[in-house]
Amino acid sequence: MHAESLPAGKAAALKAFEGMAAEPGVPKPDPILVVDNVVRRFGGLTAVNVNHVEIQRGSITALIGPNGAGKTTFFNQLTGFDTADEGQWTFNGQAMNGVSAYKVARKGMVRTFQLTKALSKLTVIENMRLGAQAQKGENFFRGLIPGLWRGQEDEITLQAEDLLQRFKLDAKRDDFAGSLSGGQRKLLEMARALMGNPELVMLDEPMAGVNPALTQSLLGHVKNLRELGMTVLFVEHDMDMVRDISDWVIVMAQGEVIAEGPPDSVMSDERVVDAYLGAHHDAPLSAEEEERQLHEAEAELDKESTE
């Protein structure tokens, strides 16, 4: 592969992962997120049981796994939308367990949802403005005096219009978000998350329900986040997309991280194949075993015929 033809962010990420052991919980050179022993139980079911996992800064990491592997539940633990039963995790070295969802977002770890949460009865631009952090006018008393927040609001609007243009939503600026198509809502949700200038963007199934024509544009935006210095962690089912954009893949099954590795090789990992298709589903019979089974069957037939 020609390193010089790659964008800088991609090259840096690939370099960081070069020669890394493809083992669950492998240490990364510069982790932004470090997770230890996170457990979440629903009654008798252990939905998440992650021993150790690290997310490399500046990379695009995919989190894959069969249905019910606990990917979204794991996301919810990390972002404070659900309380983990055990475990701790640090973001930029700060402990994040027990931190409420809004504080997690303020620290620079912003998520999107599997089912898009565009705020339908707000216009697109209002959706965007809402994403900005530390707004003076979001205090009731300061909000009553427009002079105190107008200036900041204008800056926020400029930033929002800039992002809308990048995401090709500028034509929809004053439409209600509820009038957008499914794919446009995904774009809006992603753009809105970026209003807070996050360091780590966590996307829960960004491609679910998106028109194929929009897929390429969405992929481009995700790749671009890395070039802008952000770290991306995403849950996805579409393996083509995973192969296309991710630098590193973490595989979950039954709540545990069972494998990690580069996207090209991780899918052929035996543990991953087992997780998706069941253990020994295609283990070939050895020649001796085949012989033995044949003899057994013949002996059975002989026995029946002689009786």
Place this chain on the structure above:
Amino acid sequence: MDWTLIFSRAVEAGIGSEAIIYALAAIGLNVQFGYTGLLNFGQAGFLAIGAYAIAVTVSTFGLPFFLGVGIGLLLAVLMALLLGIPTLRLRADYLAIVTIAAAEIVRLVVRSVALSDTFGGTDGLQAFSGSFYDMNPYPPGEYGIPPIIGFDNRSMWVLTVGWVLVALASFVLFMAMKSPWGRVLKAIREDEDAVRSLGKNVFSYKMQALVIGGVIGSMGGFIFALSRSAVQPDLFSTDLTFYAYTVLILGGAARILGPIVGSMLFWLLLIFIGTGMEEAVNSGAITFITVNQVGAIRLMLVGLGLMLLLIYRPQGIFGDKREISIDAR
């Protein structure tokens, strides 16, 4: 039929103290339900707190009138905090259940026999509005536009103070809802989790909405007590809350003018239909009902009107059709 009497009563009701009381109650609900999506079914409790705070402070304890106003506002804030802390983290329906129960608790406490020395039991309290009417700048006499509108000087004073309160509350909300603060509230109404994921303290905003709505409701209670110069516990039953919701939906939720116009129209129509039917019965134009049945029938007609409104114009008078027709997921 005396059409002058019918119109005069209807117009007077449309700008009278009832319209003010229900406008304030509905403005409070508008903050909570219209903008934030909080189902407060205990607005009557907040009005009762406002009304009884003045009555008890002045009538029972003989303390100054304005102290009673201060106590009323403070108690409304405390009640909102008390209701909100356990329920606002839970699903929306819990708040509805807890608020309706809390309002009934307030009513049953003030009408209880054990506390009748303080609250006056079922008879309520009187003789507390003296210092309010002492401040009346209107000299005795009749005011208005004869022959339709006519109020005495005491009513004029209540109406002036009341409509100033309505205007103030509406102006504050108008400014607040245009600000980023209002944007957060509207976003919470749409989807709490999305707002949380954008770094906003949803619990705090919901609490602020509950407190502000409750305080505005308690101001409705002040006018309720002062306009009658008396308070009775059973005026603050759940009917009051549901009429206030009717007023809000009639005018259009999440609109600044919605509750005001809704309240004026509600009382205008209610009295117009009631007085109109009474006059029709008295003059012999309607023979199949008696005057005593008019009260019940007019409420049936109001119910019918509300149903038609919800079917054909669910956004109310001022609502935006676009906002209603979009399927919020």
